[in-house]
Amino acid sequence: MTTTELTLGQSAVPAAEQPYYIIDFDSTFTKVEALDILGGISLAGRPEGEDAIHQIKTITDRGMAGEISFTESLNLRLGLLKAHRDQLPALIESLMGKISDSFQRNKEFLTENADRIYIVSNGFREFILPIVTSLGIQEGHVFANTFVYDENGAIIGFDPENPLSANDGKSKVIRDLNLSGEVYVIGDGYTDYEIRASGLANRFYAFTENVLRPSVVEKADHVAHSLDDFLYHNNLSRSQSYPKSRIKVLLLENVHPVAVQLFELEGFNVEIRKEALDEDELIEAIRDVSILGIRSKTNLTARVLENANKLMAVGAFCIGTNQIDLDTCTQKGIAVFNAPYSNTRSVVELAIGEIIMLIRSIVPKSNLMHKGGWDKSAKNSFEVRGKKLGLVGYGNIGTQLSVVAEALGMEVYFYDIVDKLALGNARKCKSLDDLLAVADIISLHTDGRKENKNLFSYREFSLMKNGVIFLNLSRGHIVDIPALVDAIERGKIAGAGIDVFPLEPKTNNEEFTSALRKLPNVILTPHIGGSTEEAQVNIGNFVPGKLLEYINNGSTYGSVNFPELQLPMLKGSHRLLHIHANVPGILAKMNAIFANYHINIHGQYLKTNEQIGYVITDVAKEYAHEVVEELRSIDNTIKFRLLY
Known part of the structure; x- marks a missing residue:
């Protein structure tokens, strides 16, 4: 390409x-x-x-x-x-x-x-x-x-x-x-x-x-x-405008081998690294990279992006993209894709499993048995049937958890800042405070935007029922850890399942440190909500699929920062992809160039968002070389690509 x-x-x-x-x-x-x-x-x-x-x-x-x-x-x-x-x-x-x-x-x-x-x-x-x-x-x-x-x-x-x-x-x-x-x-x-x-x-x-x-x-x-x-x-007629073997793909954080295979089958030059990279390491590694694949631990900052001169697209092999500076990516014409659905079921199953384990006090009983103890009492052990589950965030994971929880006989309440259609018998709460007051079990499924930092702190825990079960399988910075520890130690929270943390080790060799360690009836998991073989295979197929559609065809459907366009396959034409600042008159200038050179347009597509516009034009194969240079020279052009 x-x-x-x-x-x-x-x-x-x-x-x-x-x-x-x-x-x-x-x-x-x-x-x-x-x-x-x-x-x-x-x-x-x-x-x-x-x-x-x-x-x-x-x-x-x-x-x-x-x-x-x-x-x-x-x-x-x-x-x-x-x-x-x-x-x-x-x-x-x-x-x-x-x-x-x-x-x-x-x-x-x-x-x-x-x-x-x-x-x-x-x-x-x-x-x-x-x-x-x-x-x-x-x-x-x-x-x-x-x-x-x-x-x-x-x-x-x-x-x-x-x-x-x-x-x-x-x-x-x-x-x-x-x-x-x-x-x-x-x-x-x-x-x-x-x-x-x-x-x-x-x-x-x-x-x-x-x-x-x-x-x-x-x-x-x-x-x-x-x-x-x-x-x-040798500048000869060919099926690819630019050889994929010259396009470098960098995949970090041990993404699933199926993703590597998909890029290699397409002929890309693929480099794999098992670990996350810090800012300085990433600046050095990204200089000649056109496609970057990361998971949740690699932070793609504005400083890194300033050194990414060839970067065309980023794939987040996870749900969240808060580790990526999306504004800078958009300004530089870099499309970003994620996997919003691929690990949904895995996270839901972990949540259901932890809810049952915590409400039955299985963890302390199991720990006691490992020490030789035997506690056969039913004290602090309950069924989930009839309990009120409060979901904070009603997106892909929240809605599926809602359905599964109802199948187990739970009453489901949810709160989301966006108006969402309730599934089954789930009930929408008017405010977060209303949800906290009614729920026996609270599970967080919000996104990682900066505004959500410490969304749950001392005030929110004080509004909950005594003896509530609390889960955070979303983002680490959403919960104020000292406030959570206080709520657990006071018995306000009877059990907690935490999968994400404000600070997480970069590799499996680093020690995990947290004030949550050794607290009673607390399940700590190392950010593995989506870490099942099935989910990783799904993500390994999904994200490269979106990246390859963009690189091969120009389609941006599923991008988190680009105007979304699902394009037809390119046949018998050259495809000109023009990314520009969203200002008036760009399309008119492009079409004036085509008219000036008497170029036949086979198809044209335009979509914008607040920051950028994306114009795709399929033209007849015969045209003057000067056309490309004139299109690239239009004021406010961010990036230009040619596919055939």
Whole structure:
């Protein structure tokens, strides 16, 4: 996709002056080494199969790295394979599903430039030809080995007359082609570099989308992380305006591996750190980052954002965003997304579990038993049925907790500063004071805005019933801890469940300190309301999904600070994304530029909030380069992106 570096989609090089492109097959055109896959097919179920497959892969890697000669590598692998002609269709079917992603994305380039593209491989024509021709490669431009079979169809070797069966065979093929003009080689192995070393190619691109061989990379003129990267480097027609391999994603605080996989599958350059970073550490880490993923412990301050010159989007892998300076993000054109629903059920279940444990005084009884005591009395042990549950905050978690609590026979009361529709038999209280006076159990589910600091202090605890159960599974700074401790020690609160704290350890290795420690009938949990496997998987899928929609398509639906737009998929157009200060006349200026250059608009979308406006324009692919610069130069422009 794109950051601030923008180029148009059409090749800047006339076709007649373009180089010839020599492309390897195994681990370049496809994600895998075909003979490794064939080994998995031919050796399946054999006693020696697993060991033979491992040997084949080892020999492949040694040959590709130049540690042994190609001919030796080929002979050794074929001897281990024990393959048959009848197994080739299964191999071809498997390889069809393993074509490199960037090659599939750029089929149009391969087809349009088929007369200048050659597949030169030490693999075998029988399985290479159907794969590459499916993406537009000309049959006559495919050079590879051929199998030799016995009378029963068993593969027993290769054609020794084929130059590609010998060492330095690729160089001989290129020499015989006698290509007039520059030659660029794209491949992942040492035999691809040999073409450049022999003087028959002007550039060698080490292709690393599927495998990175250090001994090959160090020989390369350039590293191509993908075909997109190669095309971008040479300003050629491509499916992505900016290669994702050049877009850095930084994921902090041990986000779920599914999130990492989603970004890596899209081809992004992903860095993972298990811990939260303090302000100075984050300033250093964020300089080249385009997408940042955090949880609740990393504070994204204005000072950090001033050093985030490439940052386009932030994903909060949690519900809250109070750890993020949203105003500064908006001013800098950085879209922020969170996960408002993904861990709702997990928090609700923890709340219900703690309510039952606390109202039954299970914790002190359990602690006593661990010391050898035995207290079988029913004193201070109650059912939840018929009790009045007071919910402070009636959002996603509050409403679902309301439904579950009613199913357990509880009466539900709620208070929210926003007018909310009551679910089931829940009753809305006119004020927080009214709720505190009626509730037997109070559970906090408010947001983390600064105004909510110490929302619950000495006054609020004094308004509660004696012996109330109190839960805070929302934000740590909402509760005045000394006031809470006082209420517990006086017996005003009979039991408390606290999951969030004003100050929390940054890592699991730091000691947790709090005046709440060792108080009776108090459940302390380390901010794990949403920490279930199910919730983390949900968040790990949800947040990257929103970030990828924004990066790939421009959609901002679900953003907490941007005008929300759900955009159609981009087809047959270029998409221009313009973020600007919300002042009058921007759209008129943009359309005047389009009119001046006679550009056909396929679709246009505009939405604003108090701070910014967001205009998306889909235009015909043919337009002058000056259009981009004029759009970026409009007064009050914050950010401009180009997608195609």
